[in-house]
Amino acid sequence: MSSQSREQSQSPEDLDPCLSRTLLLLLLLMALTSSLKACLVSSSANGSSVSCHPPAKPPHHLPANTVYLAVEFFNLTQLPADTLQRTPNLQELHLSSNRLEKLSAEFLLPVPGLKVLDLTRNALAQLPPGLFQASAALHTLVLKENCLADLKASWLKGLKALTYLDLSGNHLRMLPAKLLVNLTALQTLDLGDNQLETLPSDLLRGPLCLERLHLEGNRLRALGEDLLAPQPGLHYLFLQNNSLSEVAAGAFRGLRELDMLDLSNNLLSSVPAGLWASLGQPARAMKNGFDISGNPWVCDQNLNDLYHWLVANNDTMFSRKDTLCAGPDTRKGQMLLEVARSQTGLGDTAPHF
Numbered sequence: 001m002s003s004q005s006r007e008q009s010q011s012p013e014d015l016d017p018c019l020s021r022t023l024l025l026l027l028l029l030m031a032l033t034s035s036l037k038a039c040l041v042s043s044s045a046n047g048s049s050v051s052c053h054p055p056a057k058p059p060h061h062l063p064a065n066t067v068y069l070a071v072e073f074f075n076l077t078q079l080p081a082d083t084l085q086r087t088p089n090l091q092e093l094h095l096s097s098n099r100l101e102k103l104s105a106e107f108l109l110p111v112p113g114l115k116v117l118d119l120t121r122n123a124l125a126q127l128p129p130g131l132f133q134a135s136a137a138l139h140t141l142v143l144k145e146n147c148l149a150d151l152k153a154s155w156l157k158g159l160k161a162l163t164y165l166d167l168s169g170n171h172l173r174m175l176p177a178k179l180l181v182n183l184t185a186l187q188t189l190d191l192g193d194n195q196l197e198t199l200p201s202d203l204l205r206g207p208l209c210l211e212r213l214h215l216e217g218n219r220l221r222a223l224g225e226d227l228l229a230p231q232p233g234l235h236y237l238f239l240q241n242n243s244l245s246e247v248a249a250g251a252f253r254g255l256r257e258l259d260m261l262d263l264s265n266n267l268l269s270s271v272p273a274g275l276w277a278s279l280g281q282p283a284r285a286m287k288n289g290f291d292i293s294g295n296p297w298v299c300d301q302n303l304n305d306l307y308h309w310l311v312a313n314n315d316t317m318f319s320r321k322d323t324l325c326a327g328p329d330t331r332k333g334q335m336l337l338e339v340a341r342s343q344t345g346l347g348d349t350a351p352h353f
């Protein structure tokens with residue numbers, strides 16, 4: 001059997017398909033590697049989409065009808081000044097994961113129809129004033145994970161249609177009061193993972209209907225009465241991972257639409273009575289949940305108002321097991337919700353003060 005099969009495998013009739021299979025594989029491999037070295041270009045009725053990632057080389061020539069351009073993961077420190085000169089129809093530009101330090105003020109002038117600009121993970125420490133003077137169509141601007149430390153309101157001039165602004169993961173310590181004053185269409189603002197210690201109290205005057213506000217991962221210590229007042233339509237509010245120890249009694253007063261609130265990992269030991277009145281049951285269901293875990297709650301009678309609110313809203317409470325009392329000594333380590341149940345007469349055991 002074995003000698004026969006060896007004989008067979010050496011016969012010319014069997015060598016042929018074997019060789020051609022190897023050749024085919026080789027050709028396929030060559031085609032694959034060469035296609036990896038070129039940008040992907042696809043066309044549709046709307047125009048061309050060009051997508052470049054290493055090991056391809058950044059593109060030299062772009063089709064004049066390019067509507068979508070991605071040049072990502074190249075570590076480019078700069079772009080040729082005329083990059084967009086011959087692509088007047090461009091709608092989306094994705095430049096994430098390069099090392100861009102600067103953009104010229106004229107960079108976006110040739111592309112007034114641009115709707116999306118993604119500059120995630122670059123090295124921008126500032127933007128040139130006037131960058132967006134012709135960007136009246138831009139609705140999404142992502143500047144996440146750059147080196148912005150000090151914003152100027154004038155940088156954003158011209159962004160009449162902006163609905164989504166992501167400034168997370170920068171080095172922001174302060175914000176100018178009028179930063180958003182003309183961004184009337186803004187729906188999502190992400191300021192998470194910066195170094196903000198305070199916010200201008202009128203920061204949110206400007207947008208007519210903000211829906212999502214990300215402030216998590218900063219160094220905020222207090223939340224005042226005024227900040228959120230101009231945004232009664234807010235649906236999502238993220239304040240986790242700050243240093244909040246004080247929240248004003250009226251801080252959430254206007255928020256009649258809130259579906260989600262994250263206050264976890266702060267320094268709250270108590271909150272004023274009345275804070276929760278406009279949130280959750282019976283006013284409305286905070287349907288996407290709330291999280292107050294990771295705070296050093298002092299579970300005494302000062303939390304009575306919170307106890308009642310918690311019991312009424314227990315269905316959408318996140319991280320119950322991590323929402324614990326840090327004091328007084330007799331309650332240390334107990335679950336806040338259990339204490340709330342016992343204090344409102346709903347628990348199995350009802351130790352009173």
Ligand SMILES: *[C@@H]1O[C@H](CO)[C@@H](O)[C@H](O)[C@H]1NC(C)=O
Nearest residue numbers: 043044045046047049067068
């Ligand atoms: C073409 O543009 C229209 C309108 O902007 C859009 O709805 C459609 O999805 C686009 N088609 C492609 C293939 O990008």
Ligand SMILES: *[C@@H]1O[C@H](CO)[C@@H](O)[C@H](O)[C@H]1NC(C)=O
Nearest residue numbers: 053054055073074075076097
């Ligand atoms: C970009 O830099 C990263 C980190 O230094 C490196 O891992 C990656 O290979 C670089 N990419 C290119 C295309 O040079």
Ligand SMILES: *[C@@H]1O[C@H](CO)[C@@H](O)[C@H](O)[C@H]1NC(C)=O
Nearest residue numbers: 153154156157158178181182
């Ligand atoms: C807002 O718009 C007004 C009116 O067009 C203009 O005078 C002002 O400079 C703008 N402010 C900012 C910060 O863009």
Ligand SMILES: *[C@@H]1O[C@H](CO)[C@@H](O)[C@H](O)[C@H]1NC(C)=O
Nearest residue numbers: 192193216217240241242265
């Ligand atoms: C909060 O901070 C912790 C520790 O610094 C981190 O592990 C976690 O991912 C952060 N969570 C959010 C939601 O930012």
Ligand SMILES: CC(=O)N[C@H]1CO[C@H](CO)[C@@H](O)[C@@H]1O
Nearest residue numbers: 311312313314315316341346
């Ligand atoms: C999920 C959950 O525990 N829901 C409870 C909320 O509180 C009411 C009344 O106290 C209970 O009936 C629910 O089961």
